[in-house]
Amino acid sequence: MEKLAEIYSGKAKKLFQTTQENILLVEYLNQATALNGLRKDTVEGKAMLNNQISAHIYQYLNQKGHKTHFVEEVSPTQQLVQALTIIPIEVVLRNITAGSFSKRFGIEEGIPLDKPIIEFYYKSDALDDPFINEDHVAFLAIASLKEIATIKEMTLAINESLKDYFKQLDIILVDFKLEFGKDQDGNIVLADEISPDTCRLWDKNSHEHLDKDVYRRDLGDLVSVYQEVLNRIQAL
Ligand code: ADP
Ligand code: UDP
Numbered sequence: 387m388e389k390l391a392e393i394y395s396g397k398a399k400k401l402f403q404t405t406q407e408n409i410l411l412v413e414y415l416n417q418a419t420a421l422n423g424l425r426k427d428t429v430e431g432k433a434m435l436n437n438q439i440s441a442h443i444y445q446y447l448n449q450k451g452h453k454t455h456f457v458e459e460v461s462p463t464q465q466l467v468q469a470l471t472i473i474p475i476e477v478v479l480r481n482i483t484a485g486s487f488s489k490r491f492g493i494e495e496g497i498p499l500d501k502p503i504i505e506f507y508y509k510s511d512a513l514d515d516p517f518i519n520e521d522h523v524a525f526l527a528i529a530s531l532k533e534i535a536t537i538k539e540m541t542l543a544i545n546e547s548l549k550d551y552f553k554q555l556d557i558i559l560v561d562f563k564l565e566f567g568k569d570q571d572g573n574i575v576l577a578d579e580i581s582p583d584t585c586r587l588w589d590k591n592s593h594e595h596l597d598k599d600v601y602r603r604d605l606g607d608l609v610s611v612y613q614e615v616l617n618r619i620q621a622l
Contacts, residue, residue: 387404387405387406387409387411387460387466388404388405389402389404389411390402390403390404390405391403393410397417397419397423397426398414398415398417398419398436398579398583399412399413399414399415399579400412400413400415401413404466406466408468408469408570409457409466409467409468409469410466410467410468410469411460411464411465411466412437412464412465412466412467412579413433413463413464414432414433414434414436414437414463414464414579415432415433416428416429416430416431416432416433417429417432417433418432418583418598418601418608420598420601420602422511422514422515423511427601429601429608429609430609431609431613432608432609432612433462433463434462434463435581435582435609435612435613435615435616436579436581436582436583436612437459437462437463437464437465438459438462438616439580439581439582439612439615439616439619440465440579440580440581441456441458441459441465442616442619442620443548443551443580443581443619444456444580446547446551447544447547447548447576447580450547452540452543452544452547452576453540453573453574453575453576454575454576454577455467455468455470455567455575455576455577456468467577468569468575470567470568470569470575470577471567471568472509472565472566472567472577472578473528473529473533473537473565473566473567473568473574474508474509474510474528475506475507475508475509475518475523475528475529475537475565475566476506476507476508476509476515476563476564476565477504477505477506477537477541477563477564477565477566478504478505478506478507478561478562478563478564479502479503479504479505479541479542479545479561479562479564480499480502480503480504480505480560480561481498481499481502481545481549481558481559481560481561482495482496482497482498482499482558482560482561482586483495483496483497483499484496484560484561484586485561485586485599487503487505487561496593502542502545504538504541504542505517506518506519506520506522506523508522508526508528509565520534533574536574537566537574540566540574540576541564544564544576545559545562548562548580548585552587553590554622555615555618555619555622556589556590556591556618557587557588557589557590557596557615557618558587558588558589558590558593559585559586559587560585560586560587560588561585561586562580562584562585562586563584563585564576564578564580564584565577565578581612582596582597582598582611582612582615583597583598584598585597586599587615595611596611596612596614596615597611
């Protein structure tokens with residue numbers, strides 16, 4: 387398997403074609419961003435941590451029978467994934483109030499929700515990822531109603547698996563963002579990364595932040611917090 391042309395350079399990762407058809411190489415970068423890329427810092431060691439944490443979580447989700455893009459980790463900062471046509475929606479699921487939800491509704495952080503809340507954001511850096519509903523998704527022809535129903539069903543099922551996984555690590559899964567893509571047969575498949583960059587993770591006992599809020603809110607050292615998450619995963 388050889389790395390061929392770069393096809394995308396994003397805020398946290400680069401994508402490359404490979405000698406294997408429909409398989410992409412994802413290279414994680416030592417880059418942290420917030421505020422839609424307005425704030426950007428080089429963080430030594432972040433690529434390795436996110437790649438490895440995401441790979442462990444995806445291996446678990448594959449074992450649990452979820453349909454995901456993950457193939458294998460090939461180096462400390464690289465993994466192979468199935469090439470998909472990404473559906474430009476960021477799907478956020480919330481188990482506990484926090485972040486933009488708390489801000490939007492003027493509700494304090496940390497209140498458990500009776501049932502998970504799913505939100506959609508239109509994945510567009512130029513528009514700052516606006517909040518959208520299912521009618522907007524239909525209007526923008528981003529996905530069909532049936533596909534949206536499948537995405538919601540998959541997101542709820544993935545939430546159940548992830549909650550169980552993090553529980554074993556003494557971590558509370560507050561909320562997270564997922565992306566989905568379509569394979570050549572039109573099947574919906576889970577894509578992108580799952581890491582402390584894309585999930586809110588709180589220590590079960592101290593409620594200490596073990597996620598990107600440490601960077602967003604200047605609460606401490608991102609690398610040592612992400613390393614703590616990886617240590618707990620490796621100790622499983
Ligand atoms: P951003 O695009 O927001 O700057 P990243 O730096 O994480 O974010 O870039 C990774 C890109 O790769 C994202 O746009 C994501 O949608 C895309 N992607 C993730 N998984 C796949 C996949 N399996 N096939 C194609 N594209 C993918
Ligand atoms: N999230 C993400 N990428 C984004 C926006 C949000 O991975 O571009 C994740 C974020 O880490 C959190 C969840 O989605 O776990 C909900 O984020 P929220 O809407 O509260 O926004 P925030 O206040 O974190 O910007």
